[in-house]
Amino acid sequence: MIARVMGRREALFIIRLIPFLTLFVYVDQAAGSASGLAPREQAMTLPKQVGQWKLVEGPRRIEPKAIFDYMDGGGELYLGYRFRYLDVFNYAGAGDEQILVEVYRMEGSDDAFGLLSLDRDGEAIGFGRGESGQGIYGAGLLRLWSGDIYARVLAERETPQSRQAVMALGESVCRGRRQTAQPAFLKALPAALSGFRLEPNRVSYFRSYLVLNSLYFLSNENILKLGLKTEAAIASYVSGSGGQQKRARLLEIRYESDSSALSAYRSFLAAYFPETKSPKAGSGQVAKATPPAGKGGTRKVEDGWAGHRLVGRSLVLAFEFPSEPTARLCLDTATEQLQNWEKSHE
Amino acid sequence: MSKTTVFTRRDFLRSTAAAATVAATGVPDLSAAATSSSVLVLRDQKAMIDDYKVDAGVLNKMLAETVMRVTGEKTAKSAWLSLFKPTDVVGLVATPHLNPTHPEVVAAVREQLRDAGIPENNMRDAQGGPEKVEQCTALISLPGLKAHWLTGIGTVLKNYIMYSGNPEAYHNQNNVKLGEIWNLPRVKGKTKLILVDALRPLCDKGPQPDPRYMWPYKGLVAGQDPVAVERVCLKIITEKRHAIRGETWLLSPPPLCVEAADKQYHVGVSDLQKIKINTAGWAQDLLL
Structure with missing residues (x-):
């Protein structure tokens, strides 16, 4: 069920080229200017469509004080690190199968890395040859760390198509970013x-x-x-x-x-x-x-x-x-x- | 920090060792509150289409069989009516989000209650604050089976946390007190059935969904003792964790609330040796 990654730390983040992903993503982007966002900082821009999945909601900004409304019982995890805010994007595909993208913005790269480090079981993914971000994928869930960002990209159901879309969204999250060192x-x-x-x-x-x-x-x-x-x-x-x-x-x-x-x-x-x-x-x-x-x-x-x-x-x-x-x-x-x-x- | 409430890894290991000794020697544990309980685990390989979508027809049959086996009645109607009167205001307490109870499970319960003669307007979505439970004369607890990163397991006992009116008082280190909520006057004695949605449980990293640790168990876990049902759920989750890693992989933190609900709050039985587990249906990878 789980592809377990063993070996040296360096080997964890296998560099994978995903050049085709840029072709998979529609160029039109969802701007982070939706109402309800804190004016001081815009949300990340993500594609309006990835494969068959269309952006149907978001970005929705979740501030620390509201995180329990968003995930009762789960918010303490993020507040246990230096959490700034969360932006949520929902994509809907055929048959209403969804892909959820959660982009957690942390105070520092160490905090974002910390969240990824809690569980390293899965397939290691490198974005931008590992220089933009590093992720771990398993069964439809991609968790990634890129500088001060920790993100979860979750396909409701794993299929070859949803995996491709999840990877494309991960690539979009990391695009243009520069990865930082581990703590x-x-x-x-x-x-x-x-x-x-x-x-x-x-x-x-x-x-x-x-x-x-x-x-x-x-x-x-x-x-x-x-x-x-x-x-x-x-x-x-x-x-x-x-x-x-x-x-x-x-x-x-x-x-x-x-x-x-x-x-x-x-x-x-x-x-x-x-x-x-x-x-x-x-x-x-x-x-x-x-x-x-x-x-x-x-x-x-x-x-x-x-x-x-x-x-x-x-x-x-x-x-x-x-x-x-x-x-x-x-x-x-x-x-x-x-x-x-x-x-x-x- | 209150020194009286500190419970360390060492305390936990000592209590686990003591329990193991009791199990090995057969010496009765006199501190246990209740004597015995029974829990039903019923599964159907066809309960989910492509291991993903609930087959409502199969689920409906599973539910009828479950309620008949739990009550010992011969028909679903008589089974439901042995638990509830048509005059009861029946609260359905499902888990609303983060690995929620499958809506098909809630719908099937509603349909069978209605078929048994419980008026639709006597049924309530009873998840929420104290006012929700106060308006009900009877409850069905309908949690989804999942591990929880703060409490070890976040299924039966945690399902009533909002009834406390002060859920924060049961967070973090205070989750051990979750059993206390079941003894509140507005709650105590109302729960006629605990029906756990174990169609696609989560055995780690809950409550946020993580499909790496979700699997199509395709089961319902049911009984009338909330602690015993929770304990059996705990066994299923723990065994699945061991199977995934191929080695012992205990829940962390340990689900201290389960034993406390028995020994401290006397809500039910937590000792697996005192729980009669009845199984029915699909037996592969039963994990019991």
Whole structure:
């Protein structure tokens, strides 16, 4: 059902030439001057017709305050990133089969990339040789990232024709745009950790604890004090192969300041290791509630060994490692990578 | 942050391990509220044309059989009339958008109610705020089966969130309290049938539709215990996720609201071992 894309991160975004798509799209364009749009910024221009699909509604502007009216229960996802507005276009084809185009305009490219990074299963698509945008397609849904834009192009029913139309609309969204780099913070993630190798397709960038929980449940409360001013990445690492595979996770968070990182660290330790409130001297497994920066600790918990370390304004957290040494080595490797990245970044 | 409400991954793993131990040893879980429930999963391979459009004729037969099997009645009419009186004001509570309940399901229920003798003007579209449920004497919950990125599953329990009058109070970390809504005086005891549209469920990334995770299950899941029906739905979604990835792929966040609806709010049974699952019809890829 799903064409799963495996391999290096670079291989994820296979460059595909889609030159025929320009012929598939009617030249007449839907201008973004429809009533109801914020006057300060016009909506993107998309074709009035793509193949047999005609634009029947839109662009319709959805501001943040109205996103729950548009998608009750789904809006938190976008508000968990730095979301500015959404433009919605509806196309109707034969038999009233629709194609929905949602263009989410974010504050920055990192936020748009973050939305795409939440799920990378599917066929990788490059627009403009990958220099205009990158997308992932599966079963009628194209999700793409192009600079500060994240877009969903959804065919109600997948057919060869609807796929062609979806790709053409993706091309239109990306046309004339210049793709930007992935979030710099991702470079703080090591490619390998104490016998574990990074799974490039399972690296996600986010800011919200709700998004974290949808990727990896940690707590029903915001114990890491995540928010729009933080940036975070969670990555899956794997060791072994076949039926002997073992997965572990690395979570790195960068806060606004050293003090906010320390505050979050304390909150995490108190919530996640409540037994450490009264540490037993000499146990060798008990992390102090507020260890000195750079020290951190490890602890055996219900699903393996967990590790934690405060590194300046960042937190490094490790989960599901098979032993204390592997968890500690993970922290050491991740800390070194993070510090090297901090130096090069600043 | 209220420390009394913090529930971590570790807590979840401990509770899961405890449940597994109970299952393995047969030691009864004395904290459980209800004793047993039954849920029907009925499927028909021909329910959807080209795996996409609902075949209304097939669906109508499925619905009649479902309501007869749930009630133990011999005809659809007697089955419906065992649940509702002609004087009842019957609220139909469908999911209105983002993977909505198929309109054909709602239409079929209306038609069969009418055929059974429930006057059309006694039927209400009852999805919405407290005033919607207050005007009804009986309810049919008609959610679509879907995973939900905030609550794990967003099907039966979440279908009544608007009845709270304060849906925000059940969002984010507070979704664990969704069972509470079913005990509100304006809601409690009114739901005579839970009928889940599992024709084309969504097993990840809900509520926004993502066809990568939608499949033609072609089923109806029905019962009178909302927690038990939700639990069976959860099983279907979870098994589909494992099948897609070829490895364990648990819902995240875990659907804490399901067990809480049982243990904390006593709305129904969440323990699969205490739920009798009756199946009928198409058995391929049943996922149960």
